[in-house]
Amino acid sequence: MGDETESKAPDFPLRRSVAASALGNATEWYDYGVYAATATYLTDAFFPGTLGTLGTMLGFAVSFLLRPLGGMVWGPLGDRVGRKAVLATTIVLMALATGLIGVLPTHASVGVLAPILLITLRVVQGFSTGGEYGGAATYLAECATDRKRGFLGSFLEFGTLGGFVGGSATVLACQLVLGSQGMHDGGWRIPFLLAVPLGLIGWYLRTQLDESPVFTELSEQDAQDQPPAGLREVVTTYRRELLTLFGLVVALNVVNYTLLTYQPTYLQRTIGLGESTTTAMMLIGQLVMMVSLPFFGRLSDRVGRRPLWLVSLIGLIVLAIPMYLLMGLGTGWAILGFVVLGLLYVPQLSTISSTFPAIFPTHVRYAGFALGYNISTAVFGGTAPLVNEAVIEHTGWSLFPAVYMVGASLIGLVAWRFLRETAGTPLNGTEIPDAADLEPDRVPLAAAHD
DSSP, X not given: OHHHHHHHGGGXXXXXXXXXXXXXXXXXXXXXXXXXXXXXXXXXXXXXXXXXXXXHHHHHHHGGGGXXXXXXXXXXXXXXXXXXXXXXXXXXXXXXXXXXXXXXXXXXXXXXXXXXXXXXXXXXXXXXXXXXXXXXXXXXXXXXXXXXXXXXXXXXXXXXXXXXXXXXXXXXXXXXXHHHHHIIIIITHHHHHTHHHHHHHHHHHHHTOOOOHHHHHHHTSOGGGSOOOSHHHHHHHOHHHHHHHHHHHHHHHHHHHIIIIIHHHHIIIIIOOOHHHHHHHHHHHHHHHHHHHHHHHHHHHHHOHHHHHHHHHHHHHHHHHHHHHHHTTOHHHHHHHHHHHHHHHHHHHTTHHHHSGGGSOGGGHHHHHHHHHHHHIIIIITTHHHHHHHHHHHHOOTXXXXXXXXXXXXXXXXXXXXXOOOTTOOOOSSSOOOGGGSOGGGSOTTGGGO
8 A cells, every 4th residue: 555655646746736735825824924913003903992902813813713614614525526626715715815804994994894894804714724724734745755744744834934924024024115104004904915916826826736646546436435434424433533633733723823923912012022123033933943844844754753743742841931931031032032932843833734634544534634623723723812912911921821832732742642653654545544554664763662
């Protein structure tokens, strides 16, 4: 089975698959990067009343409420009709929802209708994202060769940070050109509008792709030979896998949305850094993380996924609070603390698309990933900025984000105990991938000692 997968994958246009998957992911995270970097302007434009910044964070969090529903719709659809068609649809919806934010009327023009329209577009974006990320990771994992899945999959997360960096850099450029007043007067709209051409490019690339070879192999089987699929099958037969994914995503996304989305607001309001300084600091940290992603992805192909997750989770548990204390000492220390936490997080980020899809067999892979990932993200990920802001605002406890990350990492550590090693394991077929079933010469270094 492994040789068959290896022989098919090299014939697949891998570079185009990686580019199309990563660009869609970049479009998704470009929106989050722009939203985070423009939070102060959005507050003035849409939530000038008593809600203030809390309203802006609510606007961010509410988009995640529809992600599980999106996963329930797009996931089974992707397992039934294929990965390619769903991915081409979700990227268009995401780009349009993001672009339309750039033309919304403000609270000063239409009153309460303005925040309602903003939240509506965030909900549409969340619904489309419910199928985007799980589909892109599944598609790329199924196209990659077994021994390079970690390395190739890391470029999906390169797209994640690329979108964040692109969003932050666009906002920074606008700040430098237009100034603070110009941004408040409407310059904040420009970064949102740029999402439309970005999404159209991604849509075109995805329409040119072939279907995943692993999915094609399964779909070519006789209908009576195919196992049952769908959400019911995921929940009843693959409960352990679903819960393992859920717990790992709690750790992944609390750290993710605290560091990459809430951090600009935290640094400006709690530490007092300026707008441009904060944006520049975030860019430095994100660029360091981007450069290190392929290294950790390749390392996971050699030593396995589980060791990298273990180092990351323990590192965050031990160092999150000290690094947040360091951030309070000044700009230089804030950059250092952010970079350290970012590098501790990268081993998780770099292996998402090689670890999570491999938790499930082919016939329920898209649905299982989309369901587990999006429910966990909706509850613990997208709400992280809102929770952090609410606790700090009502208690004044500026170290809460660090404590929140520690708690989430502890949950992830429990889930890690149930994670199977899948580095080097073929993903075709209807059995759960497990490196324990590999030939001795194909077993990753760490798995060989389990």
